[in-house]
Amino acid sequence: MADGAVPVPTPETAPFWAGTLAGELRIQQCNSCGKHYFYPRPFCRYCQSRDVAWRAVSGRGRLVSYVINYLPLPPAKPNEPQIIALVELDEGPRMMTNIVGVSPDPVNLPLDGRVRVDFEPRGDQALPVFRFTEEATR
C-alpha cells in the first residue's frame, strides 16, 4: 500500500476507525427510517433522526467508478499509479476507496465488478480498501 495521508478521527467518527483497526467495516443505520448512511455522524442523513446504531457490515459491494492516478502527490508515493475508486456497498452507501490486488490497468477494473473490503495499515490507522472477489457480477 502506498504511503499517504493519515485520517484524523473526530469523536463522531471514532467508532468507524476503531472498526477498521479491528478488521471490521462499521457503518451507521437509522432506526427510524431504516437506511444505512455514510460518512459517520450521530444522526440520520436522510431523516435527521438521532436514533441511529453502528452495524458491522459484510463489506461487499460493487465498483461504481474510478481513475488511475499516474501523478500521486506526496505523502503518497509518486510514480506508483493509484486506483482511486467509488464503491457502493450492498447496504447502499457509497465510499471513496482504493482498489488493491490488481495491476492498475483498465482491463482489470470492470465497472459493477464485485468487491469486498480489506484493511491496510496507514500510520496509526487502518484504511478500508477493496479487492475484487470471485462472485459473479449482480
Added chain:
Amino acid sequence: MTGMHGGRIAIVGASETTEIGVLPDRSMIQLHAEAALNALADAGLSAADVDGVSTAGPMALEVSHHLGITPRWLDGTNVGGCSFMLLVRHAAAAIASGAADVVLVTHGESGRSRVGAGPRRPNLASPQGQFEAPFGAVVPYATFTVPAIRFLHERGLTRRDLAEVVVAQREWAVDNPRAFRRKPITVEQVLEGPPIAFPFTRDMCCVVTDAGGALVLTSAERAADLPGGAHAVYLLGSGESAEGPLVSQMDDVDSFGAFRRASAEALATAAVSHADIDHLMAYDAFAHLPLYMLEDIGFVGRGESGAFIADGNTRKGGKLPMNTNGGGLSYTHTGMYGMFAIQEAVRQLRGEAAVQVPGVEISFVQGVGLFFGAAGSLVLSSRQP
C-alpha cells in the same frame, strides 16, 4: 424575486487583468486590485462610487480595504470556482433591495506562480480529510475526475468523447491571443498525450494560470446614465444550488443535481427557453464537465452530449457556440474559473470577444464549484427585455 431579474440589474464594467497566464511579478491581492481598477475604468466609475464589495478566496474586506473602498455591503460566499456566479446573483438581489448601489465583484489567483497565496493543505480531520484524502482523492485531476468513467459507461460513450471536447474548444483558442494553449490538436493527439489520471490525459485537464477578473454591477436605471451604460449587459435570470464537499457522496454519480436545479431556476427566472440561448459558457476544469452540463441543463437529451460536440454544434458556425475563449481547458484557469466564464459571456454580448460569434443576444453561463459540490447559473443579455 422579480426585482433582481428580467434585466433590471446590469453589468456595467467587466475586465480581466491586463495580462493573464504566467505572472510571477504579481501577488494574489494585486491580481484582484488590477482587475478591479480595470473594471471600474471600463464602467467609467471610481472606487468612491462603489458601496458593495464581494469576492471568494480572500475575505471581501481584504479587497475593499486594499482598494480604499468603504463598503456598506459585503459578500464572501465561497462555494469554489462558481462562487462568482453566486456573487453576481447576490449582488443583483442586494441592488434590487437597496442594500447596495454599485457592487464590485473581484477574483484574483496566483494559481500557477503561487505569489502571495497561502498553502494548500487538506484538513485531515474534516469529512473529506478522513474519507477521501487518505485514498489520494485530494488533487483535482484525481478527484473531480472520478465519476467520469461511470458517466461514459452509462451512455455507451468513450474516451474519444472526452477528447472531442478538447478538440472543439481548442479550435476557439487557436485564434485567441490570450489563450494559454493555442496549438491545434486532434482527437488522436489528445488520447495519446501524457496520461494524468485515466481516462484523462493532459489536454483533458485545465491549464493552471495566474490571472484576475472583476465585474461592476448596478441597476439598469443607473446604468443608462453611466459611460459604461452603452455596453451594459443585463441579468435576465439566475440560479444556484449545492450538494456537498465530498465527490464520493454526490446524489447521482452520472448527473449532477445542482446543475439541474440551478440551471432550471435560471431559465425560469429569465423566462427563456433553451432555444433562446445563443451562446454557452460551461465551466470546464476537466473535459467531462461540458458533457454533464449539456445534459443536466437540458440542451441535449441523456446520452446525446458526446455526439452533439463531436458533430460540431459547439464550434464556430455551430448552433450552440460553447466556451468560445477556449475554456478552462485552453484559455485560462487560476483555480476558480467562474469569473473568466462570465467575462467571456460579457465580451460576446458586447461584440468584443477575441473570437466573436455573430449576433449573440443571450448567453447562458454554467458554473461548478468544488468537485461536483455547487452550481451557479446566469442568463445574461445584451438587451433589456
